[in-house]
Amino acid sequence: MHITIRLFAGLAEIIGSSSLTFHATENPLTAGKLKELLSTSYPDAASLIGTSLVAIDREYAPDEALITESAEVALIPPVSGGENGSLYESTPDGLYSITDLPLNAEKLLDAVLDANHGASLLFVGTTREMTGEQRTTALDYEAYIPMALNKLKEIGDEVQNRLNARCAISHRIGLVGLKEASVIIAVSTPHRDTCYEASRLAIELLKQTVPIWKKDINESGQHWVGSEQKAADSLYN
Structure with a gap:
């Protein structure tokens, strides 16, 4: 299963992108398992991933929540960070x-x-x-x-x-x-x-x-x- 994950703040800086496409062989895939897989794939960010929260379709998700391929997934790091323009x-x-x-x-x-x-x-x-x-x-x-x-x-x-x-x-x-x-x-x-x-x-x-x-x-x-x-x-x- 391929899912797109939105990243923010320190996570985006460490991984080098504001989003990533991740391939997971687990099915079903839970929010908690996704964090484990990401921590293994991105060891430099593992500490921050571990303290982050997963959001599914714009709602915070518990570790046991299931992720589908069509879901909007975001990893929410534990910080309070910049955008410019006129918004x-x-x-x-x-x-x-x-x-x-x-x-x-x-x-x-x-x-x-x-x-x-x-x-x-x-x-x-x-x-x-x-x-x-x-x-x-x-x-x-x-x-x-x-x-x-x-x-x-x-x-x-x-x-x-x-x-x-x-x-x-x-x-x-x-x-x-x-x-x-x-x-x-x-x-x-x-x-x-x-x-x-x-x-x-x-x-x-x-x-x-x-x-x-x-x-x-x-x-x-x-x-x-x-x-x-x-x-x-x-x-x-």
Whole structure:
């Protein structure tokens, strides 16, 4: 069976391509077995493959999930990385978007305002200069855009179902300089306590589930952020 696998961030750099066609003799082929085969075929990337997740048809797949030849398969590495151009993609309702343009906080907040909601919040994540003793000059973001949009909408649905909150999220990709926004989350609720809770829930779910990566560009070079910790504790930063 021949399958095409999409690669991102550090995996794409190590293997030298953003996609590869892989021939597997196993039938049926599971997600877990695919990772084993890839680790054997690409030993330089084996450590990162081992801590990556398999996505099948834009959904995270457990190790026992079956892969068909027609499936859209992606290997999701444990990092948060760059695309350039003029890009804006969103869900049909416009509440969740990914773009390489500067983010618009006022527009996003307006999307969640409700006449019956007395509280609203904006969370703005920006590029900071210092992490410990390391000085960052910029961050470079990359996303698996179709799946990332699906996951952002799932977060909004979860926030709505749990806390009766309206939610909108916009994430930037490409080069993001110091003090510039990489992500904005807008929420509104009837009362302030749940508004704070909704904002925190949204950003924590985003860090855990959305396939967006970042590369730290600093004085000594550049590296994908998060892979070392993920390998150690299986959690996204």
